[in-house]
Amino acid sequence: xxxxxxxxxxxxxxxxxxxxxxxxxxxxxxxxxxxxxxxxxxxxxxxxxxxxxxxxxxxxxxxxxxxxxxxxxxxxxxxxxxxxxxxxxxxxxxxxxxxxxxxxxxxxxxxxxxxxxxxxxxxxxxxxxxxxxxxxxxxxxxxxxxxxxxxxxxxxxxxxxxxxxxxxxxxxxxxxxxxxxxxxxxxxxxxxxxxxxxxxxxxxxxxxxxxxxxxxxxxxxxxxxxxxxxxxxxxxxxxxxxxxxxxxxxxxxxxxxxxxxxxxxxxxxxxxxxxxxxxxxxxxxxxxxxxxxxxxxxxxxxxxxxxxxxxxxxxxxxxxxxxxxxxxxxxxxxxxxxxxxxxxxxxxxxxxxxxxxxxxxxxxxxxxxxxxxxxxxxxxxxxxxxxxxxxxxxxxxxxxxxxxxxxxxxxxxxxxxxxxxxxxxxxxxxxxxxxxxxxxxxxxxxxxxxxxxxxxxxxxxxxxxxxxxxxxxxxxxxxxxxxxxxxxxxxxxxxxxxxxxxxxxxxxxxxxxxxxxxxxxxxxxxxxxxxxxxxxxxxxxxxxxxxxxxxxxxxxxxxxxxxxxxxxxxxxxxxxxxxxxxxxxxxxxxxxxxxxxxxxxxxxxxxxxxxxxxxxxxxxxxxxxx
Numbered sequence: 001x002x003x004x005x006x007x008x009x010x011x012x013x014x015x016x017x018x019x020x021x022x023x024x025x026x027x028x029x030x031x032x033x034x035x036x037x038x039x040x041x042x043x044x045x046x047x048x049x050x051x052x053x054x055x056x057x058x059x060x061x062x063x064x065x066x067x068x069x070x071x072x073x074x075x076x077x078x079x080x081x082x083x084x085x086x087x088x089x090x091x092x093x094x095x096x097x098x099x100x101x102x103x104x105x106x107x108x109x110x111x112x113x114x115x116x117x118x119x120x121x122x123x124x125x126x127x128x129x130x131x132x133x134x135x136x137x138x139x140x141x142x143x144x145x146x147x148x149x150x151x152x153x154x155x156x157x158x159x160x161x162x163x164x165x166x167x168x169x170x171x172x173x174x175x176x177x178x179x180x181x182x183x184x185x186x187x188x189x190x191x192x193x194x195x196x197x198x199x200x201x202x203x204x205x206x207x208x209x210x211x212x213x214x215x216x217x218x219x220x221x222x223x224x225x226x227x228x229x230x231x232x233x234x235x236x237x238x239x240x241x242x243x244x245x246x247x248x249x250x251x252x253x254x255x256x257x258x259x260x261x262x263x264x265x266x267x268x269x270x271x272x273x274x275x276x277x278x279x280x281x282x283x284x285x286x287x288x289x290x291x292x293x294x295x296x297x298x299x300x301x302x303x304x305x306x307x308x309x310x311x312x313x314x315x316x317x318x319x320x321x322x323x324x325x326x327x328x329x330x331x332x333x334x335x336x337x338x339x340x341x342x343x344x345x346x347x348x349x350x351x352x353x354x355x356x357x358x359x360x361x362x363x364x365x366x367x368x369x370x371x372x373x374x375x376x377x378x379x380x381x382x383x384x385x386x387x388x389x390x391x392x393x394x395x396x397x398x399x400x401x402x403x404x405x406x407x408x409x410x411x412x413x414x415x416x417x418x419x420x421x422x423x424x425x426x427x428x429x430x431x432x433x434x435x436x437x438x439x440x441x442x443x444x445x446x447x448x449x450x451x452x453x454x455x456x457x458x459x460x461x462x463x464x465x466x467x468x469x470x471x472x473x474x475x476x477x478x479x480x481x482x483x484x485x486x487x488x489x490x491x492x493x494x495x496x497x498x499x500x501x502x503x504x505x506x507x508x509x510x511x512x513x514x515x516x517x518x519x520x521x522x523x524x525x526x527x528x529x530x531x532x533x534x535x536x537x538x539x540x541x542x543x544x545x546x547x548x549x550x551x552x553x554x555x556x557x558x559x560x561x562x563x564x565x566x567x568x569x570x571x572x573x574x575x576x577x578x579x580x581x582x583x584x585x586x587x588x589x590x591x592x593x594x595x596x597x598x599x600x601x602x603x604x605x606x607x608x609x610x611x612x613x614x615x616x617x618x619x620x621x622x623x624x625x626x
Contacts, residue, residue: 032095032103032193033203035112038183039091039119040084046123047080047238050130055235057131063138063231063529072235079238082214087240089211091115096197096204104191112187113180120176121169128168130239137350137526138533140234141243142599143368144351154404157432161470219245219616231529246600252368258602259617273593276586288381288578294565299572303548304391306458306510307567308448309517310501311355312494313467316347316523317538319491328491331499332518332540337551339516339544340570342584344557346537346594346605347522352463353405354597355521355539358560359383359461360414362581365597367615372410381578383564384415384459390573392459393451395419397444399465400434407463416461419447429474434465436474437497445504452510463521467494487524515570516544519563531612532596532603534624543570557592557606558584 051073058064064072095103102108133141148155159165180187254260267289271281274290278298282291321327322336323343348358353370357363360382363371371377384394395417402408402420412418421427424443427435434440444462451458466473467490472483480493498518505511520539528535541563543549549570558566561581568575569583584592593606600615605624612620 030189030192031195032098032190032200033092034190035116035187036088036092036095036207038186039116040088042120042179043084043087043123044077044080046127047083048077050127050239051076051080051235053127053131054134057134058231058235063527064229064235068229068232069235072232075236076238078218079236079241082218083238083241085207085211085214086244089207091119092204092207096200100193103193109191112190113184116183116187117173117176117180120179121172124175125168125172126239128164128172132163133239134234138231138234138528139526139599140237140239141246143246144599145243146246147351147369147373154400154432158469161432161472229529230531230533246368254366257615257617258367258613259619270580274580274582276582278583278586282576290578290580291576292578293574293576294568294583295574296569296572297574299569302390302573303571304457304513305545305548305571306448306452306514307387307392307460307517307571308444308458308505308514309359309461309519309567310498311359311461311463312498312518312520312540313352313464314487314490314522314524315467315494315518315520315539316536317345317520317540318523320540323538323540328488329495331495331502332542335498335502335516335518335544336540336542338546339542340549340552340554342541342554342556342558342566344555344592344594345519345539345541345563345584346534346557346559346596347520347539348560348595349597350522350526350536352521353407355560356407356410356461356463358581358595359519359563360411362561362564362579364561364580364595365602367597367600367602373406377410378413380414382414383568383579386568386573386575386577386579387459388415390571390575391457393417393456395447395451395458395460396463397440397447397460398434398463399424399437399440419443431470431472433468437464437466437494438474438500440464441497441501442504445501445508448510449508452508458514464494464497466497467491491524512547514545515549515567517563517567518542518544519560526598531601531614531620531622532598532605532610534596534605534610537594537596543567545570554584556584556587556589557594558582558587559594559596561595 055064055069055072059066059069098108130140133139133145137144270290274292278295280293280295282293317323317325319325319328320332320336321329322333322341348354348365349370351370353372354365356372357365357370361371361380371380387394394415396407396411396419398407398418398420400421402411402418408418408420421434424435424439427439429436429439440462444460448458448460470483471486471490473480473485473489473493475482477493477496480489480496502516505514505516519541523536523539526533526536539560562584563581565577565579565581566584569585590607593604596603596605601612603610603612608624610622610624612622614620
């Protein structure tokens with residue numbers, strides 16, 4: 001629904017004075033609904049403070065221009081007013097239903113003062129919470145926040161270790177106590193309320209009508225839909241409203257909320273996109289509609305090599321010197337000098353599960369949730385399906401507890417032998433996310449040695465954890481402080497651990513026949529004003545097997561969904577597949593494209609343009625300006 005057809009700011013301005021016209025008028029008897037008006041106005045003040053802070057940060061970073069802020073603040077006040085109504089509704093219900101005797105009793109007064117204090121502390125704390133979330137994701141609370149709360153042990157421990165939670169709580173409580181003290185006389189006057197239940201009902205009905213109108217007429221598209229700049233749209237939004245909107249839409253019917261085309265046309269387009277010189281579609285009706293045969297026999301006989309994929313936490317290309325980054329990765333760079341580097345490979349999303357989804361299944365990152373965490377994800381055709389049929393024994397090795405993000409369940413039910421922290425010796429160093437990368441890689445080498453000794457061929461995805469807040473590391477590593485080093489220290493330590501692993505790997509008898517892959521699950525953080533912040537998505541894809549693969553740099557535009565088919569091509573394997581990814585080395589430069597997911601949007605980039613499918617069936621095509 002358009003903003004013109006929804007509840008407008010003028011209508012709210014007209015309705016609220018009717019409900020709360022008694023504010024500040026000492027000549028009439030006080031009403032218990034004065035308390036509701038005070039709480040609502042205090043929430044508006046803290047929300048306005050949040051918007052001012054986030055706007056100042058965005059202006060300083062050049063993410064928005066000053067003229068954009070007028071609309072952001074006008075629309076933002078509407079969203080704050082509506083969210084304040086929702087948050088205050090339970091309190092309004094108590095004020096309406098509470099008998100006069102309870103309301104005016106010592107217990108009733110204590111409940112009011114205590115409730116006010118807690119509410120104000122939460123409102124102030126939200127300012128800090130939204131600031132740090134915005135700093136990390138350039139967004140209000142979104143589906144990422146919802147996902148994190150599913151795993152409170154890891155997430156809350158990480159938050160406590162990474163941010164000044166204690167200070168923020170202390171300041172919030174001090175502000176709350178101070179405000180309650182300042183308002184104590186106004187609050188006390190409300191206990192003189194003499195209204196009967198009948199007299200209290202009209203204001204309550206008016207509030208209920210406002211809530212119904214706002215639910216029917218306003219949503220996230222109202223606040224964000226008219227903003228051409230993504231950050232301006234985020235500034236116009238309300239973080240609490242955005243969080244509950246994401247929570248409500250956590251399991252959505254994709255065709256209902258996203259633009260679609262007919263299945264027959266979609267399949268026709270998919271067949272055209274996936275067609276390569278060495279692929280042959282299987283006759284329709286004999287199996288999966290994307291089933292096809294991949295013939296790599298022209299490359300030579302199959303290479304019976306071990307495959308190790310180091311899937312690196314938050315390792316964006318921006319840090320990798322050999323990819324034009326910040327020269328924080330000397331060990332990755334020395335691997336790249338002897339290997340095959342794909343210089344334009346993009347991550348599918350901003351979460352680890354999106355990287356896993358793309359790498360293992362080649363599936364497009366359809367919102368809202370990655371297939372790793374969806375129900376009914378057992379027995380999927382994935383990379384391990386092909387690997388097992390061609391003689392491999394696939395493993396997934398993770399330095400943390402694999403219950404997080406449903407990793408163990410997903411990999412275990414899709415053909416991978418899962419090894420996580422519970423299967424490893426007690427670590428010398430670990431934090432809430434997992435054991436130190438050095439120890440993870442040592443444990444992985446032990447697994448590989450045993451596999452080779454038993455005559456198995458290694459095909460493994462090793463997922464690291466160290467390059468993540470709270471950025472704590474073992475002592476004694478040059479250039480990597482134990483704490484306080486931030487993202488740079490995380491990248492340096494991850495690279496240091498990769499270097500140690502690489503040096504130990506080269507001492508193995510089976511090293512010569514090993515393909516080592518270094519890639520990232522996603523970039524370090526989300527930033528930028530674009531609807532799809534493309535600049536944050538590039539990740540390394542480096543393949544090292546000097547005895548078999550010559551050093552080369554490939555600049556074809558590609559996505560994480562293409563990693564699996566490309567690896568299978570490098571092994572010269574011929575196979576039947578349903579993977580909707582392509583062999584990058586079989587692509588013409590003009591055939592490249594990349595798929596993205598950001599929050600509730602999905603996009604495809606090719607030929608200098610990016611097309612975005614948004615929530616609410618929105619469509620948008622833009623020219624990409626790097």
